[in-house]
Amino acid sequence: MNNSTRKRLESLLSARIDDELSEDQVDELNFLLRDDPENRRFYLWYMDLQSRLASPTGEPRGETIDWRSVMTELASPHDPGGIPQRSRGEFSRRLAKWTPWVLAVASVFCLIVFDLVGRKSTTQRIVTDTRDDRSVRLVSSAGAELFNERLPPIGGMIEYDREYTLVSGLLTLEFPCGAEAIVEAPSIVEIVDPMRMMVKAGKCSLYAPEGAEGFQIDTPVNRIIDRGTRLSINVHDDGDSEIQVVEGFAEVGSLDGEPNQTTPIRLSERDAMRLNGSAMNKIRFRSDDYLAMLPDRVIGYRVQTPTLTKTVLSELDIQRDGQIFQYNADELITSHTIHFNAPGDKFSLCLTADSDKKDLGASMDSHLVLNTGWINPGGSKESLNGAPEIAPSNGSPKKTISHSGTMGLGIRFDRPVRNGPGQDVVLFEIQSLIERPEGDAFHVSPLEWKAGLRSRTVQTYDLTTKSPGVIPVGRIKLIRFESYLQNRRTQLATSLDTYAPARTFYAIATGIDLSDLGYDIGDAVDGLFFQDASDNETQFDPTLILGLPETSDGDRQP
Amino acid sequence: MLSSKSERLVELLSQHHDSLYRYIFSLVGNAHDARDVLQETSFALYEKWGQFDGSRPFLPWAYKFAYIHVLKWRAARAKQCPTLDADVIELLAVEREREESELTARLTVLERCLSQLPDGDRELVRDRYLRGVATDDLVDHRQTSRRTLFRDLQRVRHVLLNCIEHKLQQDPELA
Numbered sequence: 001m002n003n004s005t006r007k008r009l010e011s012l013l014s015a016r017i018d019d020e021l022s023e024d025q026v027d028e029l030n031f032l033l034r035d036d037p038e039n040r041r042f043y044l045w046y047m048d049l050q051s052r053l054a055s056p057t058g059e060p061r062g063e064t065i066d067w068r069s070v071m072t073e074l075a076s077p078h079d080p081g082g083i084p085q086r087s088r089g090e091f092s093r094r095l096a097k098w099t100p101w102v103l104a105v106a107s108v109f110c111l112i113v114f115d116l117v118g119r120k121s122t123t124q125r126i127v128t129d130t131r132d133d134r135s136v137r138l139v140s141s142a143g144a145e146l147f148n149e150r151l152p153p154i155g156g157m158i159e160y161d162r163e164y165t166l167v168s169g170l171l172t173l174e175f176p177c178g179a180e181a182i183v184e185a186p187s188i189v190e191i192v193d194p195m196r197m198m199v200k201a202g203k204c205s206l207y208a209p210e211g212a213e214g215f216q217i218d219t220p221v222n223r224i225i226d227r228g229t230r231l232s233i234n235v236h237d238d239g240d241s242e243i244q245v246v247e248g249f250a251e252v253g254s255l256d257g258e259p260n261q262t263t264p265i266r267l268s269e270r271d272a273m274r275l276n277g278s279a280m281n282k283i284r285f286r287s288d289d290y291l292a293m294l295p296d297r298v299i300g301y302r303v304q305t306p307t308l309t310k311t312v313l314s315e316l317d318i319q320r321d322g323q324i325f326q327y328n329a330d331e332l333i334t335s336h337t338i339h340f341n342a343p344g345d346k347f348s349l350c351l352t353a354d355s356d357k358k359d360l361g362a363s364m365d366s367h368l369v370l371n372t373g374w375i376n377p378g379g380s381k382e383s384l385n386g387a388p389e390i391a392p393s394n395g396s397p398k399k400t401i402s403h404s405g406t407m408g409l410g411i412r413f414d415r416p417v418r419n420g421p422g423q424d425v426v427l428f429e430i431q432s433l434i435e436r437p438e439g440d441a442f443h444v445s446p447l448e449w450k451a452g453l454r455s456r457t458v459q460t461y462d463l464t465t466k467s468p469g470v471i472p473v474g475r476i477k478l479i480r481f482e483s484y485l486q487n488r489r490t491q492l493a494t495s496l497d498t499y500a501p502a503r504t505f506y507a508i509a510t511g512i513d514l515s516d517l518g519y520d521i522g523d524a525v526d527g528l529f530f531q532d533a534s535d536n537e538t539q540f541d542p543t544l545i546l547g548l549p550e551t552s553d554g555d556r557q558p
Numbered sequence: 559m560l561s562s563k564s565e566r567l568v569e570l571l572s573q574h575h576d577s578l579y580r581y582i583f584s585l586v587g588n589a590h591d592a593r594d595v596l597q598e599t600s601f602a603l604y605e606k607w608g609q610f611d612g613s614r615p616f617l618p619w620a621y622k623f624a625y626i627h628v629l630k631w632r633a634a635r636a637k638q639c640p641t642l643d644a645d646v647i648e649l650l651a652v653e654r655e656r657e658e659s660e661l662t663a664r665l666t667v668l669e670r671c672l673s674q675l676p677d678g679d680r681e682l683v684r685d686r687y688l689r690g691v692a693t694d695d696l697v698d699h700r701q702t703s704r705r706t707l708f709r710d711l712q713r714v715r716h717v718l719l720n721c722i723e724h725k726l727q728q729d730p731e732l733a
Contacts, residue, residue: 010719014712016587018693026640033646040653044584048661049718051583051592052668054687135709157709176706 001038004150008032009039011153013046017054024302024314031472136160136175136191142294143169143438144185145466153468154300163190166202170294173197179212179226181205182291192218199241203234205291208248218255221277225251225264232290242283244272246290254278296320296422297462298509300469303370309352309474311507313368313428313544318511320422320551329368332426333417333547337374338527339390339410342539346376346480350430350543353475353500370428370507371473373543378407379532383443383455388529390447408531409542410447416524417547423511425528428544429461430473430505437465439508440540441533446517447526453518457533461510472504507543567607570616571600578620580661584654585628585647589687591635598627618655625651664722671721679714686711 001009012029015021021029032039136158144151147165152158158173166185173181176194183189187202196216197204208215208226215226217233219241224233229248235241243252251264254277265280267273272285299317313329342348350373351364364372388406417424429439439461446453463470480497514525525547532539571578575596582599583592602623610619628647635641642650654661672680682700685691697704 010712010716014708014715018708018711019588020708021640023640026642030643030646033642034649037653040650041657043650044654044657044661045664045719045722046715047584047587048580048665049668049715049722050687051580051589052665053683053715054583054589135706135713137709155705157713 001042005039006042007156008153009042013043017050136173139172139174140294141169141171142297143460143464144171145169151468158191160191163188172294177212177215179206179208179215182294184291199233199235201235201237203232205232221255222275223253223255227251230290234289240274240276242272242274243267244286244289245269246287252280293322296511298426298511299324301509303471309354311370311473313370316426318423318426331549333413333415333549335411335413335545337409338412339405340374340377341405341407342376342378346539347478347499348374348376349479350375350476350541351479353477368544370544371430371476374409375541376539377409377530377532379443379534380407381534383457384445384529385455387449388445408529410527410529411545412527413547416526418550419514419519419521419523419525420551421521422513424514424548425512426509426546426548427512427542428507428509429541430543431465431508432503432505433465434503435538439464439510440538441535442540443531443533444512445529447529456516458510461508463509465506465508470506470508473507476501476505567603574617574620577617578624581621581654582624582628585650586631591631595627595631599624602627621655667722667725668718670725671718674721682710683714
């Protein structure tokens with residue numbers, strides 16, 4: 001079991017013990033336990049540990065439930081030595097009468113045991129004690145990747161006195177005092193204590209709200225004390241660092257001399273300084289150094305059934321124009337394929353393993369399924385700069401896949417998607433762990449062109465196979481056709497090859513801002529055209545393309 | 559006065575109740591439900607005691623009844639909230655019987671690890687799981703958030719697991 005699986009299991013099992021498991025988490029736990037005997041062993045260790053912590057019967061052995069009294073009570077008024085003649089209800093009532101007494105005795109005994117094993121006597125009352133409330137948590141990430149280790153899950157703990165090297169993306173850390181630090185790659189940071197972090201290299205934006213005054217950031221040679229502010233710090237390779245105070249106050253001092261040798265310098269709003277130990281020089285203030293939030297992105301998603309075959313999207317979390325939205329899948333605007341053209345040697349169709357290849361129409365009509373779709377569409381290195389050639393639709397656009405015209409995949413939304421601020425469309429792709437973690441690059445273009453429109457190339461997805469929370473999809477089978485036909489329902493006759501990959505695929509996702517394609521805010525968009533970016537041997541495997549509804553305050557996540 | 563056969567059941571339950579409780583707990587995941595299932599299981603054992611073959615070990619026989627009652631519990635619970643699938647519970651039950659001796663060895667080591675817990679952690683575990691203090695009450699009294707509380711409980715278990723593994727690595731004969 002790798003470290004990340006173990007951490008994930010610990011988190012899920014802890015939630016199970018405290019009865020906090022969501023439906024999706026139960027599904028995930030089912031999957032992990034079904035998947036690997038090692039996971040099951042770990043589960044059993046964990047639960048056995050908890051059974052002892054929660055045991056009403058306690059230790060040592062011998063001081064246990066008085067079964068004799070119980071059985072005597074159960075057997076009365078007669079004990080034939082065989083099956084009692086009373087009803088189950090009566091029996092249960094008798095047990096219910098017995099249970100509190102036994103548990104009370106046992107619990108008292110357990111308390112004594114706990115105190116005995118303690119190093120010293122502890123109080124018997126609940127005490128107000130926040131000494132242990134020291135956890136620093138990862139609260140969000142965007143394309144973040146750590147050197148040589150997986151990112152903790154969102155909400156997971158960041159360990160103290162341990163160096164974290166962020167090699168790509170951004171992440172947000174939350175401290176017990178309420179301070180939030182956004183770390184940008186490449187960076188090396190270490191949490192020293194609940195009120196202090198060290199930025200050994202790289203860039204960090206810090207927000208210290210009321211209650212977090214006094215939070216410290218150490219660079220290799222300087223200390224910055226936040227007095228309630230928003231500031232950014234950028235530590236260069238040579239030890240130089242730059243501080244930009246966007247709001248509030250901060251004090252900067254040197255770490256390279258004797259304590260108190262130098263007086264801290266106070267910086268206020270719009271002050272900026274280059275620091276190298278006691279050498280401190282004012283520089284021009286740049287407000288854009290400070291990052292107030294992570295960029296718009298697909299934050300996460302949940303599915304109805306992550307196991308077996310069909311994996312159906314149930315919810316989507318996305319940041320649009322700085323606001324976080326949570327959508328139920330049925331609020332999203334579905335799409336259908338109207339054009340598909342691809343090289344003939346690739347598998348073209350991805351179906352769930354249990355789908356009926358004799359009825360491709362029904363198999364492809366799966367609603368919100370993450371592991372069904374037309375994959376490996378053709379493409380080119382250069383993106384389109386004009387309308388794609390869509391092959392004739394044979395009179396039934398929804399049911400027709402054409403195999404001439406421009407290489408790529410054309411989709412039409414089931415109702416128009418209106419361009420709003422931030423991301424408007426979400427694309428899911430399936431990717432295995434032996435493929436490019438960032439996702440397969442693709443071009444996205446307008447389906448219908450007008451002046452001012454353009455294509456955009458997506459190189460890196462918001463959620464990659466390295467992102468916490470990406471979900472493995474159910475088993476799939478791939479179909480390759482001998483020749484392309486006009487109508488989907490007749491493709492069976494030319495089916496050349498079916499392949500059921502043994503490896504696991506994960507649903508990764510990225511958002512698309514229609515403004516990037518040149519659309520104006522408020523424009524209604526009927527469809528889009530996608531092409532593989534032809535940047536490597538593998539082609540991209542889109543399975544689900546959804547439009548987002550127009551934003552309204554009611555959708556926003558509290 | 560119990561019959562001699564029932565006396566034997568009392569003796570075996572007294573001897574093995576801890577294993578039976580742990581077995582049930584591992585499949586249902588919380589103390590309250592584990593106690594209920596143990597109660598139902600003891601009823602079934604009493605009912606079927608006449609069928610027990612005294613020449614065979616008691617625990618595997620008792621586990622079968624416990625397993626059936628765990629599945630009944632699961633069926634009832636699944637109507638109210640999501641829980642582990644039945645096939646997963648079956649896999650766990652099979653695995654647990656295989657792992658019985660190792661689990662017991664680990665628990666022996668746990669006693670040493672418990673004694674090394676900081677007072678605050680031990681008190682937290684005691685309040686939550688032995689005294690059964692409600693989560694909201696603990697949150698109020700500790701002036702913390704639910705999330706932090708659960709995270710602290712998870713951290714304590716993490717520390718104990720690591721301690722057990724460390725001790726077993728240091729002294730493999732314990733396993």
